[in-house]
Amino acid sequence: MTSLQRLLALAGLAILLVLPHLVGGTYYVFMLIIVFIYSIAATGLNILAGHGGQFSLGHAALMAVGAYTSAIVAQALAGQPFLAATGLHVWIALVIGTGAAAIAGAVLAVPALRVKGPYLAMVTVAFGWVVWKILQEWVSVTGGDLGISSIPKAQIGGFVLETGHFYYVALAFFVAALVLQHRLIASPLGLRIRAVKHSEIGLSSVGVDVYRLKVLMFVISAAFAGCAGGLFALQQSYISPDNFQFFSSVFLLLAVLFGGPGTFLGAAVGIAVLTMLPELLQDFDHYRLIIYGCFILVTLYLLPRGVMGPIEGRLRAPVPAPAATVPARATGPGNGAAxxxxxxxxxxxxxxxxxxxxxxxxxxxxxxxxxxxxxxxxxxxxxxxxxxxxxxxxxxxxxxxxxxxxxxxxxxxxxxxxxxxxxxxxxxxxxxxxxxxxxxxxxxxxxxxxxxxxxxxxxxxxxxxxxxxxxxxxxxxxxxxxxxxxxxxxxxxxxxxxxxxxxxxxxxxxxxxxxxxxxxxxxxxxxxxxxxxxxxxxxxxxxxxxxxxxxxxxxxxxxxxxxxxxxxxxxxx
CATH class of the missing domain: 3.40.50.300 (P-loop containing nucleotide triphosphate hydrolases)
Incomplete structure (x- = not known):
């Protein structure tokens, strides 16, 4: 990361820290929390689809797994006096919900990733539909159409985090998601994730098990979605199947494409714009959806790499020259195969x-x-x-x-x-x-x-x-x-x-x-x-x-x- 990138990151973080004091009322603070939560899920999808080229339309279902698991576990653990007094029941539930989503991602990925392109998208759509039907029909566990209410709110010790306080929790998780994304993509594993998008055969030729790599990508992406779902449940204190319909998966993928697939901030920018834009168009009433759709189509046509693609391309650090003269050599000591x-x-x-x-x-x-x-x-x-x-x-x-x-x-x-x-x-x-x-x-x-x-x-x-x-x-x-x-x-x-x-x-x-x-x-x-x-x-x-x-x-x-x-x-x- 260049000095300019660090400076911009610190400036952006400073603005987000003071933003609740600059906007009036709790409504916009609540909307910002929703942006942070969905940005975490979209960042996970960006790792899978933007960097890795594996498109999914089932991430709302993975959010649902994280949300429902977190809600059910939090309610169950709230009966333990020590956990309830310390607030650990909520955070343990969030960890378990994230893990459950990761496991669900693996279960989905093992069969789904044997196909590619539109067939992969169709399998993830089917997965989302199955999860949604389970949420509706398994009434004894999920509450059916009525959902789950009275979900314990996040707390630290005896201090319950209301909307203004939960903003900073959501912000912390959002920043952590961005940092994890950056470290992952900059790692040797990240190189492989970026390579699989372009040539699975070329990557296999250097000894990489591409199928296992894609399953791992899906698990990582699902964990992000599960964490976002858990945070959503803790913030809302109520969830139902309507929160995790197919459109939510389309919304997440559209945000990645709009913001810039494979970019650092593209998913978050996409979520922010697509969430806040309808609020800004309230005065147009009957024409709101038309304006919203046209805006997205025109942006994607004019910026095929998304909003952040050209910007981050200009900010990208150049590859430094070799530190010294490099001796030319082919391989290590000869050991040719018979x-x-x-x-x-x-x-x-x-x-x-x-x-x-x-x-x-x-x-x-x-x-x-x-x-x-x-x-x-x-x-x-x-x-x-x-x-x-x-x-x-x-x-x-x-x-x-x-x-x-x-x-x-x-x-x-x-x-x-x-x-x-x-x-x-x-x-x-x-x-x-x-x-x-x-x-x-x-x-x-x-x-x-x-x-x-x-x-x-x-x-x-x-x-x-x-x-x-x-x-x-x-x-x-x-x-x-x-x-x-x-x-x-x-x-x-x-x-x-x-x-x-x-x-x-x-x-x-x-x-x-x-x-x-x-x-x-x-x-x-x-x-x-x-x-x-x-x-x-x-x-x-x-x-x-x-x-x-x-x-x-x-x-x-x-x-x-x-x-x-x-x-x-x-x-x-």
Missing amino acids: VSLDGISLSFGGLKALSDVALAFEPGKVHALIGPNGAGKTSLINVLTGFYQPNAGTIRIDGSPTRLHSLHVSAQHGFARTFQTIKLFGDMSVLEHVIIGLPADVADPAAEADALLAFVGLSAYRGQSASALAYGHRRLLEIARALATRPRLLLLDEPAAGLVQEEIAALATIIREIRGTGVTILLVEHHMDLVMAVSDRVTVLNYGQVIAAGTPAEIQSDRRVVEAYLGPGHVHA
Whole structure:
């Protein structure tokens, strides 16, 4: 956080502290408390949807879980003299309500996050409807349509917190929510949350279990919503199913989109505007909803990043330059994997992508895989990285049979890859792309990442958004990210595609230097000059079958390869 950002944060907090004394009466103080409470829930939704790209329309239901649990527990504990005298019954109830919402979030997330996009939103809508019906029908517990009344108010010792005092409690929880959001998004976990929004496959390729990450995101977001629901119950002293209808979920998501998804204050600004604006439009009576709707639509059209997107973009701290000259290096000490495939077959319906493929990769060597389009080269890489499960055959790593269940499991075995279609993380910085691939035990992630960027020649771009890089530089960034995982086997899927001649020559140098560290390399490439210049051994696929294998010179002289792929111009005597 820059000095200007700290100054603005302190000024904003000072204004909020004195605001109750500046507005007349308790009504607007009450409205501000509601803004704080809903901002806590919206901040949690911003972590999930704004930063993580997982949209939910069930957060009002999670608020309901927190509210009803807090209310029921608070009433039950109020009968304990010590807890009632100290006020602990209320705060214990709030903690339990928050935990109950987190558990409900996990229960929702485990099945829901196996789908994406609109299907995920539909599942969360169904969850919200189910919770709402339970609140209506489980009368003995929830009170049904009549709700729960006489909920104990928050108190400290024997001092009951009325509206003017509860304002500062709500403010404290709101500030805590913002601080937690900031610390989370600035952490290594936060980097992964931001990355999953742009490329789940790219994130899996560096060893992250994306499904577990998304479930964790949902649990964190649900805890925020549950805490907000608990505070709402304590403030209102009465709750009913009408407080947590579907529209409330839409309201929370709309606030995130309006304020600025993925921004620090966007969710809170969205809640404040969308809550206070109808109050300011009371004089327009019949036209209030029309004006309200048009205002939102026009704002979203003119500011697709939300109200706070452009503002926080200008205030964002620049990525500092490296502290000193960084030595260029590829990976740590060489420990290349010996990998063999025996009888690998893969079919898609009636189409055979691979048929009884047998290959062996020596440690610390460059093995090229060539062949015409549709020969099965990328399919073989996908089998080696767990993206596809073969129908038959065995993969051995250092002589031991291994089953690679998924892309992240493959990465955990030391297999890193680049992609034919580049998989980067949107507007995250070049430096962040490399840091995200580093192991958790790295003492100085920035220094390690800088070394890898220097190795691939991208040091000058470390603070830039990856989306602003030239195409060739994006290819190099993918290689740097893969190397950050400290791979034993590096799989390069057409790394020269789209590069100009000078970039291809630089790529050849990088591949040779990686080989020099002891890493085993599998290179899938159509650029034959690059293949022949860097490869120790070449295997040729055609129609999913190995038709030749040998040194580059032997392959160029093989008549079957010439006829199937290279053409007569590549025949060597």
